[in-house]
Each structure stands twice: as C-alpha cells, then as structure tokens.
Amino acid sequence: MKEFWIKSFIAVTPCILAQCNPAERDTIQSDRPNILIAIGDDISWQHMGAYGCTWVKTPGFDRVAKDGIIFRNAYTPNAKSSPSRACLLTGRNSWQLEEAANHVPFFPVKFTTFMEALGNNGYYAGFTAKGWAPGVAIDSAGNPRKLTGLAFNAKKIKPPTEGISNSDYSGNFEEFLNAKDPSLPFCFWYGAHEPHRRYQFGSGVSLGGKSPEDIEKVPDFWPDNDTVRNDMLDYAFEIEHFDSHLEKMLALLEERGELDNTIIIVTGDNGMPFPRVKGQSYEYSNHMPLAIMWGKGIKNPGRTVFDYVSFIDIAPTLLDACGITLEESGMQPLEGKSLLNIFKTRRSGLVDKSRDFVLIGKERHDVGRPDDAGYPVRGIVKEGYLYLINYKPNRWPSGDPETGYLDCDASPVKTLILNMNRMHQSPFYWNLSFGKRPDEELYNISSDPECMINLAADQGYYPLKQKLRGQMLQNLREQEDPRILGNGDIFDNYPYSSETVRDFYNRYMKGVISRKSAGWVDSTDFEE
Numbered sequence: 001m002k003e004f005w006i007k008s009f010i011a012v013t014p015c016i017l018a019q020c021n022p023a024e025r026d027t028i029q030s031d032r033p034n035i036l037i038a039i040g041d042d043i044s045w046q047h048m049g050a051y052g053c054t055w056v057k058t059p060g061f062d063r064v065a066k067d068g069i070i071f072r073n074a075y076t077p078n079a080k081s082s083p084s085r086a087c088l089l090t091g092r093n094s095w096q097l098e099e100a101a102n103h104v105p106f107f108p109v110k111f112t113t114f115m116e117a118l119g120n121n122g123y124y125a126g127f128t129a130k131g132w133a134p135g136v137a138i139d140s141a142g143n144p145r146k147l148t149g150l151a152f153n154a155k156k157i158k159p160p161t162e163g164i165s166n167s168d169y170s171g172n173f174e175e176f177l178n179a180k181d182p183s184l185p186f187c188f189w190y191g192a193h194e195p196h197r198r199y200q201f202g203s204g205v206s207l208g209g210k211s212p213e214d215i216e217k218v219p220d221f222w223p224d225n226d227t228v229r230n231d232m233l234d235y236a237f238e239i240e241h242f243d244s245h246l247e248k249m250l251a252l253l254e255e256r257g258e259l260d261n262t263i264i265i266v267t268g269d270n271g272m273p274f275p276r277v278k279g280q281s282y283e284y285s286n287h288m289p290l291a292i293m294w295g296k297g298i299k300n301p302g303r304t305v306f307d308y309v310s311f312i313d314i315a316p317t318l319l320d321a322c323g324i325t326l327e328e329s330g331m332q333p334l335e336g337k338s339l340l341n342i343f344k345t346r347r348s349g350l351v352d353k354s355r356d357f358v359l360i361g362k363e364r365h366d367v368g369r370p371d372d373a374g375y376p377v378r379g380i381v382k383e384g385y386l387y388l389i390n391y392k393p394n395r396w397p398s399g400d401p402e403t404g405y406l407d408c409d410a411s412p413v414k415t416l417i418l419n420m421n422r423m424h425q426s427p428f429y430w431n432l433s434f435g436k437r438p439d440e441e442l443y444n445i446s447s448d449p450e451c452m453i454n455l456a457a458d459q460g461y462y463p464l465k466q467k468l469r470g471q472m473l474q475n476l477r478e479q480e481d482p483r484i485l486g487n488g489d490i491f492d493n494y495p496y497s498s499e500t501v502r503d504f505y506n507r508y509m510k511g512v513i514s515r516k517s518a519g520w521v522d523s524t525d526f527e528e
Helices: 002-012 022-029 059-066 081-090 114-119 169-179 226-255 311-322 340-344 412-422 428-434 459-478 504-509
Strands: 034-040 069-075 124-129 186-191 262-268 287-293 303-310 357-362 377-382 385-390 440-444
Touching: 034 226, 059 226, 059 262, 059 287, 069 357, 081 114, 081 311, 114 124, 114 186, 114 311, 124 169, 169 186, 169 226, 186 226, 226 262, 226 412, 262 311, 303 311, 303 357, 311 340, 357 459, 377 459, 385 459, 412 428, 440 459
Parallel strands: 034 186, 034 262, 069 303, 124 186
Antiparallel strands: 069 287, 262 287, 357 377, 377 385, 385 440
C-alpha cells in the first residue's frame, strides 16, 4: 500500500499530503524546493551592485546573483505596486486581470495566486510587511483572502530613519520558519516597504556615509544638483536596508541547512519613486532587477542571462519547480512561461531564442483625473527598442496639474522640477515628467536607456515602428486585451477599493477635500 501511494503521489499530484502517513510525507516533501521571494518596493534595475552600480551596496542581492543567475532584461508588465504584484502572483499580464489591472483595486475572485495555490498543495505559505497591495481582496463569501499567505509582522525594530519601517523583516522570517511544520516545504514572501517614500532627507549622507560625488551619473531627465543627488542617495540608503534583511535571511537558511534547496528570487515591483519613472512606461519604470538562486536546481551558477523575461514568468516557473499542474493549482491559464529550461542549461547570454520580447502597459494608477480616468499605454520591448502607444494623449500622464500630478510621488526632485517650471527657469524637465505626450513613442534603449530621444516621427524608423506595432497588437489581440478589442474604457469604470481616493478629483474641485485633509499629498505638488 505504501509503495502504491508514493508512486501515485509522484506520478499524479504532489498535493494530497493528507492521504500520506508522516513517514511517506517526509520522503516526498524532501524533493520539493522551498521558496523565498524578496521584493523591494520601488527599485529600478540599475541600482543593485551586481549590475555595476557603485553607490548602492547590495551584498545580499549580489550573492544571489553570484550563486545563481542574474537577468539583464527582466520587466514588470505594469510599473505600479498593485498591478505589478498581481502580474507576478497570477502569471498574467495586467490587461488580462480585469480590476487588478488598476492600482488600489478590488482583486477579482476568479484569479488565484501562486501562493494560494502552493498553500492549497502542501506548502506552508506566509509573508511579512507588504504582500499584494494596495487594494482589497475578498472571496465570494466576503472573507479576506490570503493572496501571499499568513502574515508574520509581530517582530519590530527601531528603524534607522523616520522613513524606514519598524518591521523586523528577517526576524519575522525566522518566526515563520519556527512556526512551520518541519515536514512541509515553505514559500515566503518578503515584501519590504523600502525604498518606497518618504525618505529622511540627507540620510544617505549622514547615516549611510555616502557623498553626492559617489553617483557616477544623474539621469538626463532631471537636473544635476545636490538636491537631486541627495534624494538619490536617500533612496540608495533604503535599498541597502532592504538588502541587509535579505542577507540575514540567507544566513538563516544556511544555518538551518535549507539554503541549497530554496529557490530565492530577488526583485522590485516597479521603478524608483521619482518623476518620469514609477508609474510610467519607460526603461527606468518597467525594467527590473532580478536574480534567482537555487543550489539544487540551477546549473553552472554565476551566469548572466540576456533573454527577455517578465514577471508573468515567475508563477509558471514555481508551479513547474514544485510539480504542480495548472489544474491542480486552481489558477486561470498562465500567459508566462517557465524559466526552468534556463535553470537547467549551463549557457549564459541568450539562452532561449523564443524569449525575444516582452509586453508592458498600464491603465489607471493613482488619483488626479476627472472621473477617475487612467492613462492607458501599451508597449513592446524588443531588439533593444521600446515602442509605446499612448491611447489617451489628451490626458496628463502623471495626473492633472490642479490636483498635484498625483501619479508621481512627492519628493525633493518633484518639488524642484515643479518650482523650476513655476519660476520659468526651464520647461525642459517639467515637459519630460509632467507634460502631455504624443500618441506614439519609440526609443533605442540600447543607446538611449533614459528614453530622451523619441524616434517615432523619424521616417527612417518607420519600418521598425510598424514591425513592433504589428507584433504588439497581434499579441494583445491573442491575449484578449479589452483595450485592443474596443472595450478599453472598462478599466476606467472599475472603482477604487478605497473611499479615500475614489472620485478624488471631482471632490477636490468641489472643495469637499482640501489639500490639508488629503494628508498624503504634498502642498508643493500643486500648480496654482
């Protein structure tokens, strides 16, 4: 009987743990990998040491890259917290996720996350700090869902600055491991709050021991001065806090003998919280850091892979690695593709020729337009180029001026650019971050990663533009994107899940909400 159950378990499903006695369960579980996902809140891909950045120190990320694989072309489909995390958790692009395409939505009942799937198939699943958020996720009976497992947030620290969370991330991971049945594999989501704003200005210098001269280059879409450089160093200091807890988690796994059989994925959810980055659709917005380590499952560690990969590839990779079929997972069909073939080869560089593009886009993010309207974009990254369609170019891309461009976080850099424009010093930086955009954009991101030179109107690039446009639209039609099928306005009609932000523009313009009562906006953001 024992032999029958083990053979059936392995051949049919790795999920039915309740039907095995403890000895059988321990044998089966020993071959299933653990999973640790570390996701920083707002990190652009360039700002990890393993990518060559010298002014941000990330030994944790760098170790994962050295002992695993570092991906040079990893992208989120949507550069904002809620939709980006939804893509990662479901294996589907944001335009395939109904309400979850938007920021601060109600998460649709029909979409199961891979962490829910793992929890339903024999894994102990939990998280600390920020899971899927912001938004509301309830089941059909109105009960809260655990999209990233059980919460572990009891342990606290004294944070080094007022802008850093008091959550003891690594301490909470240890509590999670202590609470786990030793016979079960685990999946843990470490969702740091850093480097999300706000920052303590000057902390990178005063506490991080940094100097404004450490930064090799300020992006061309911002002025280069001490205000900008200090803001960037404060951002760096918070990335380092995120990474320090990752280091402690790696050490904890090593001490417990679990490191070699744990898939460790380290990334961010979207680009840095600065103008023209977070919430937009450029290289700094959607291009993500990604390193994956798995001692037992990745051949020839230390490789650099240039294949285009997307957040939607994470869910199928983990189901594949854990031996869980789509039917067993209870998830909707996955758009992403498993990365296991990349793990199993010894090759670096371009590994899988089919991974030659990724799709990106957005619908409605933060508040600030009449009737809660969004700024819909679709794009494709292929062969070193980024092509974008802005479907509503008459709208303000970062939110309306009168409500403070609220799809851009308040920051010293934002205030500086707005003040420069108010004082008529230069409209250049304001136009790049807050001005209206043409209906098409095309950038050579190999030579112009800051997306400064729009080639869309250059006739010499017309054949390339049409090629990218055609491939993008064909793929979006196949994915049944409502925006392409003529029903794109449905995204504007989905309500925000928070009463605080719902219909913000209209209530603000009527005087129902004041700048002071809004609380979470900065008075310097408003155009008079």
